[in-house]
Amino acid sequence: MAAAGAGQQWVLVEMVQAFYEAPAYHLILEGILILWIIRLLFSKTYKLQERSDLTLKEKEELIEEWQPEPLVPPVPKDHPALNYNIVSGPPTHIITVNGKECINFASFNFLGLLDNEKVKSAAQASLKKYGVGTCGPRGFYGTFDVHLELEERLAKFMRTEEAIIYSYGFATIASAIPAYSKRGDIVFVDEAACFAIQKGLQASRSNIKLFKHNDMADLERLLKEQETEDQKNPRKARVTRRFMVVEGLYMNTGDICPLPELIKLKYKYKVRIFLEESLSFGVLGEHGRGITEHFGINRLSGQGYCFSASLPPLLAAAAIEALNIMEDNPDIFQTLRAKCERIHKALQGISGLKVVGESFSPALHLQLEESSGSRENDVKLLKRVVDYCMNSGIALTQARYLEKEEKCLPPPSIRVVITVEQTEQELDKAASLLKEAAQSVLN
């Protein structure tokens, strides 16, 4: 202990001695350094982005001065959507639009089930038993036996393992895509995909790669590019999921996707297929099963499924009855197809308008053969054609889009919808009326 004490003392003595023996400049330098450190320690901290130079008065002034935009921009009074068609009564085969009775070529009622008595009585029975609403999401007592039955029947009908129903058509694909495809995954989607798919993709935050409509070569090129990317980073590739989103029957163009080629590409590049069949279900295929594909669906996730009230049971009962009708009368699909072919042929050769869509597609578009240059003018011209037809008893409508929001905006067109309820005379009348209208308006 004493030795350590003596040792310490000795170190101190040495220090003092060194102090005396140091050269002057050394001491001065050290002194300045120490003073500088003390100054830094006690001076105010210096922040780069500090705006504390704004006084309270200035802040209040900024708050006073700031003017936001109006909540909504003013809408011109003659905007087409403000002068919409009002339908009185049910939108069935004979529809009363704006007070005038017309033959309905505008509602997607392909199999004519809107007015079917059996469907209505199934819905009535369900109304008596369950009331109207379900008062809860699927997880909290909103699951009714009709929902389960409908899902079973759909799965059986579509020949898949399981099925799940949503309460809103738009929400189905817009919720299903983000349930599987998350940030970092890759989705290859057709350019002509409908708006619901676009919103689903936006919500999923995945990498989107668009390929030209129905162009398999373009898709293959993109897939090959992705493959070379993967080889550079195999570890990342192993956890990145890949999806392809296509529609069975495209709403915007009326044609179908080449499913066999897609399936080949699927197995070659290990991509999963999302098939959106809102138009092709109940239309395509011998039994109306649509463009068939098998994929297992997990029930748990999907925001529009978990956090939203379930489908009202009367609609579920109506859907079950509709499925029954589809299964019991498979010849309606043939009938529908024959009518589509008939009108497709009849509409060919109208001067000024061209038919866009497959010959067996029940939803066609009639576009202007030559655009006038501005979309607004095209829309006005088509409106005149539509009005001419409406005044003579054929109800038609233009296809509507959100012009600023669509990724690939389709050109303006008249939508023609074919249903099984339309008779051959009515089809012929519609075709000849369109010819007349085009003649008088466009020439």
Place this chain on the structure above:
Amino acid sequence: RQGSGKKMEDTFSILYFQKNGISNGTLYKKTFIEHFEQAPMYVAVLTFLGFGVGTVFGYLRDFMRAWGLEKRNVATEREQQKDFVPLYQDFENFYTRNLYMRIRDNWNRPICSVPGPQFDLMERVTDDYNWTFRFTGRTIKNVINMGSYNYLGFAETDVNALKTVTIELQKYGTGICSTRQEMGTLDKHIELEKLVANFLGVEDAMVFGMGFATNSMNIPALVGKGCLILSDELNHTSLVLGARLSGATIRIFKHNNMQSLEKLLRDAIIYGQPRSRRAWRKIIILVEGIYSMEGSIVRLPEIVSLKKKYKAYLYLDEAHSIGAVGATGRGVVEYFGMSPDDVDVLMGTFTKSFGAAGGYIAGRKDLVDFLRTHSHSAVYATSMCPPVAEQIIRAMKCLMGLDGTTQGLQRVRQLGKNTRYFRRRLHEMGFIIYGNDDSPVVPLLLYMPGKIGAFARRMLEKNIGVVVVGFPATPITESRARFCVSAAHTREMLNTVLNALDELGDFLQLKYSRYSKSSHPELYEETRLELED
């Protein structure tokens, strides 16, 4: 939910005339009592312990499954797709596989009757620990329904009540097959929209087929890039999705906390957009009327005064509060005695109080005209189906007294009575209840994961159907049971439920509250509750 870092107040927030130095005696015309009591510390510890044990067992199970010692029940790929990138990474599903699966039988319970004050459940059993269920074919009859959103009791099958709906169903059928802008606007929609506008006291309204989609499709139409959204911490998924899809910047303020909101507003206007410092195009505040997981009511008077001061816009989602609060059921705007002109966008749904489906947005005429032209739903989604529209019309007419009876008003009053009675009794028993005294949504805190399953199953044995919620819908330590009081519940039903809760509370040790009736006499001697028994 956007964040679970909510700081709880251990005290009651009683806003009489002074709170945090702001004299808001002029803002609040009646007392506003909310409770968010914090449980004792040992509860939090035990909760984490419970999750820890569950996780350990989860790993053990996974290990046994990987080594084939236990059967694998998860959905597997088809043979041809075995070398595809798997849809679910194993660890993403850990929670679902090992914790949720064990108590899965408490959710998605199928029912086979109208979701009124009592309903019939289909009996379900599982042979393999909840991986699959099978129906025995029996139904459990007359289970008291404390889970469905049936606040005013309009979920009924009375023939007289549904007379008009039956007629309309026969006339119109079930579908529309077109969008609002094409051929899908029926005279029924026009009638309904006029009625909704009349009911709420605004210029115009627009209805949509799905409540969730009303938010997710219209918020992007109202705001875009360069706008700022100030959203409450506990906003519903539909609001969050709508905000995300819009592309605007989102900033979150603490739940119902006006200081947090004001700070965000000031900073936004003073400092502008990040990096470029440009002024924001517009600022919109997203709040809900009643928050369904907390049972709290929005502080509307304070928010409106803030919004007027800082020139922001207010979007109020009244999914749970329309029909359920307010002297005549017109929602939180009426509850606070304010004018509907103070709120820029009034949004609500018809699923809860009206027993139908769908949503609406109401406000000034220029707002609704804009939505008619620019809403995603108007252009791309099918419109509401006519029988559902008729149900809303008849429920709203009943509520407004236009059908010649006072039934509507009676329902609203009955709901208020039931709510206050139920909450008072639960407080007296010593449970921790969250939320405002006037909110018909009553969350009862369970905390521990094991109690979630036990509570729901035992209540079902006593013939009462409850809803339990855990992580991720709530913060991990605050699992709860949520009761939805209905005007259709009779006093006997409520007493049955309360007695069952009393028993179960003792058995499962759920009575965590440190305050019981005796220690806060001043709260229970208030005479402001003029409708109290």
